[in-house]
Amino acid sequence: MVAMNIRCVPENNKRDYLQLLLLADEQEDMIDRYLARGTMYALDIEGETVGVCVVTDEGGRVLEIKNLAVDPAYQRRGLGRELIEFIARNAKGSYDELQVGTGDSPLTVPFYEACGFVRHHRIENFFIDNYDHPIVEAGVLLKDMVYLRRCL
Numbered sequence: 001m002v003a004m005n006i007r008c009v010p011e012n013n014k015r016d017y018l019q020l021l022l023l024a025d026e027q028e029d030m031i032d033r034y035l036a037r038g039t040m041y042a043l044d045i046e047g048e049t050v051g052v053c054v055v056t057d058e059g060g061r062v063l064e065i066k067n068l069a070v071d072p073a074y075q076r077r078g079l080g081r082e083l084i085e086f087i088a089r090n091a092k093g094s095y096d097e098l099q100v101g102t103g104d105s106p107l108t109v110p111f112y113e114a115c116g117f118v119r120h121h122r123i124e125n126f127f128i129d130n131y132d133h134p135i136v137e138a139g140v141l142l143k144d145m146v147y148l149r150r151c152l
Helices: 011-024 028-035 079-091 108-114 126-130
Strands: 004-008 039-045 048-057 062-070 097-103 118-123 145-151
Touching: 004 079, 011 028, 011 039, 011 048, 011 062, 028 048, 028 062, 039 079, 048 079, 062 079, 079 097, 097 108, 108 118, 108 145
Parallel strands: 062 097
Antiparallel strands: 004 039, 039 048, 048 062, 097 145, 118 145
16 A cells, blocks of 8 residues: 555645646646645645645635646656545535636546546636646637536
8 A cells, every 4th residue: 555645735835836836737827826825735646646636615615626746757646536535524614615726638537537536617718818838638729617516
């Protein structure tokens, strides 16, 4: 059994994980919009940080996943789901819903749906209006931000 640990990252150390954060959000100034106000968690395996998650309180008892990233060498092993379940367990009682906004991608939307999220709403042209370059994932040009929610 591999030793896994999820821990809260201190405020002054969040930017140490920028390379991982950029896997999920490839524009640094967009990360800066939520990093300072978010709570960041790191998933360590045998002392090495291989995943991160940033969540923010959006008011109305809604907690939002702003960034969820796992090192490519460790993907498809359930670690992203482990981070989500950790967040959900710890948010229960303080929040009613966990939400995530993502591109309408054939990679990310099915992942979140498999983790119990359902489509809630979308913001048209979010990626076009907020990013300085086209964002393409799995061959799809991302335009709209799709929000998914899960009851806690």
